[in-house]
Amino acid sequence: MTAVADTPATSTLRDGAFGNARSLVCRECSHEVELGPHYACPECFGPLEVAYDFPQVTRAEIEAGPRNIWRYKALLPVPTDIEQSPNTEPGFTRLLRADNLARELGIDTLWVKDDSTNPTNSFKDRVVACALSAARELDAKVFACPSTGNLANAVAAAGARAGIRTVVFIPSNLEQPKQVNSAIFTENLVAVNGNYDDVNKLASEIAGEEDGWAFVNVNVRPFYAEGSKTLGYEIAEQLGWRLPDQIVIPVASGSQLTKVDKSFQELIKLGLVEDKPYKIFGAQATGCSPVSVAFKGGTDAIRPVKPDTIAKSLAIGNPADGIYVLDICRRSGGAVEDITDDEVRDGIVLLARTEGIFTETAGGTTVGVLKKLVETGQLDTTLETVVINTGHGLKTLDAISDRVGPAATIEPSYSAFTAANIV
């Protein structure tokens, strides 16, 4: 728990190291802990989360900021001079009106938040940028993570730009493109014979033994997780400072979904958007759907599973924030749904053919679940809906390489072309 700088955080931290953040607060018992490399409540072992004393923040101040996540720095646990430190500067990705997909699915108004255009082509650049800031302020010597793939890409790239040593751990059966996308940025890609949950356990062990390691999603997880709030801030700002009625979000650990909800609540409290109800839906692949199973079973108990799905970036069998996802989806009137691997592939092709967006298996899961939610009457097709695309299809080519390819292979002559009857 004290892998980074073992001394009391307050004595070594510079003023304003975490911006407007006040403390770390336990999600279970509300016990407060000082800001530092802590992630579990000393009273009840519940997860810690960043709490703030926000000043008045205006739309104009935010709009005057840079076109990346630091435009929201007043709402994040980062210092006011954050833009001075090399980072990958993710965010402010496009929010596309998806009329073709909407028509295909029978939805009135649909938007795609396309996070595949971040620096390393997934939403993970957002969380890693915040974790890097925390690692710097805590004077970490090593920037590390256990990863299902995209996180390793983002950590390795951000560490390279920041000039800090990186070590990234992945399951050894990970897609080849995701391995290369990490190894290109770091010499220390470690492939572990086991699934993500095994890799995560190993990371916790190393974090407990080694000094000066910042594991982005282990001992600096509270700071890392806050980065996902920027997805929600951007969606609201890009809609003209409005919340959508419904939003569909993929679920791995569940962190992203809970933080989008937190971001909407903060915008309401700060008076930056009008208060209104919204429904949050979670998306999983059936081969790793512990949260969806619990949702449908009407229980709070999430039974860990051994993942078996092509949606590897969502393959967390024991999701840390699963119970909070259940709570948010139930409270908001949403749902958690899951689809088969074949439906994941269908989702990838559907988004590509309707909107020209090539998503990875996680996005195929989200789009496929959106379709299923419509077909099963769980989603109101008359309400404004946003679906999040969290990653890029070039990283999971294998998933659809036997689905799409040349319509014909022909000789280079006009007669051969007409004979092939292509159009």
Ligand SMILES: *Cc1c(COP(=O)(O)O)cnc(C)c1O
């Ligand atoms: C990590 C990841 C997610 C989900 O993240 P959680 O916050 O752990 O639920 C979704 N999509 C992609 C592409 C990811 O890499």
Ligand SMILES: [Zn+2]
């Ligand atoms: Zn507690």
